[in-house]
Amino acid sequence: MSDELRWLAFISLAYFVGAIPFGLIITRMAGLGDIRQIGSGNIGATNVLRTGRRDLALATLLLDSFKAGFVAFACRQLGGPELGLVAGASAFIGHCYPVWLGFKGGKGIATFAGLLPFVSLPAFAVAASVWFGMFALTRISSLSALTAAAFMAPGAWTVETLLHRPHNWFVLIGLACLTPIVFWTHRANLARLLKGTE
Numbered sequence: 001m002s003d004e005l006r007w008l009a010f011i012s013l014a015y016f017v018g019a020i021p022f023g024l025i026i027t028r029m030a031g032l033g034d035i036r037q038i039g040s041g042n043i044g045a046t047n048v049l050r051t052g053r054r055d056l057a058l059a060t061l062l063l064d065s066f067k068a069g070f071v072a073f074a075c076r077q078l079g080g081p082e083l084g085l086v087a088g089a090s091a092f093i094g095h096c097y098p099v100w101l102g103f104k105g106g107k108g109i110a111t112f113a114g115l116l117p118f119v120s121l122p123a124f125a126v127a128a129s130v131w132f133g134m135f136a137l138t139r140i141s142s143l144s145a146l147t148a149a150a151f152m153a154p155g156a157w158t159v160e161t162l163l164h165r166p167h168n169w170f171v172l173i174g175l176a177c178l179t180p181i182v183f184w185t186h187r188a189n190l191a192r193l194l195k196g197t198e
Contacts, residue, residue: 007083014071014087018094018111021101022063023048026056036101044106046141064106065114068092072118081119085174088115092178096185107185109145112178116152120171122163126155140198142189149182 023043027035032051035043039050045064049057068091076084095111097103116124131148135141153176160167183190192198 007079007086010071010075010079010083010087011090014075014090015094016099017067017071018091019098019100019105020067020094021098021105022067023060023106024101026060026063027051027053030056032056036104042106043101044108045110046107061110064095064110067114068095068111069114069118072115076118081168082170085115085119085171088119089174089178091115093181096181107145108182112149112182116175120156120168120175122159122165123152123156123172123175126159127152130155140193142186142198143193146183146186146190146193149179153179 021043023045024035027033027048030053032038032053035041035047035051039047041047045057045061048060051057068088071091072084072088075087092108092111092115094105096105096108098105113124113127116127127148130151131144134144134147138144153172156175157167157172189198
């Protein structure tokens with residue numbers, strides 16, 4: 001198999017893994033019906049929490065993170081950090097736009113966070129620090145996520161520069177390209193933030 005076909009196979013598999021709607025599966029197995037008919041209609045952990053089941057929300061959060069982390073780690077081991085990033089990004093896209101649900105999925109923050117430590121530890125450290133700092137100040141999860149996404153790639157570049165570490169431009173640019181998708185999936189939250197109603 002050529003390298004191109006091997007990459008295509010890994011990327012396709014990563015998409016289908018990312019497209020597994022754990023929030024929907026878990027809530028249905030718990031007898032809570034279709035999570036898409038509750039709250040925001042989202043399949044992610046935040047909406048699962050609106051059912052009042054913190055255990056199910058935590059399970060959704062961990063599984064949504066794990067699926068991207070798993071494919072990013074496995075593909076990094078098989079083909080290096082570049083393949084790890086592309087596979088993790090494919091899982092992220094799969095979560096946000098799952099073929100099984102008519103391409104209407106989650107907002108992707110847990111899945112995005114899950115791939116970060118396996119493709120760039122500086123990016124993960126920056127994103128986590130910014131998220132927790134912003135959440136401590138505002139208690140607004142969406143604002144924290146958007147701020148973390150915005151600072152992630154430039155922050156990772158800054159950390160690597162300060163530590164005199166070589167930059168993997170493929171990874172840094174790839175992560176930067178995922179940031180607009182995070183903003184797009186959070187466009188309703190962003191509109192409410194601008195109106196002061198979030």
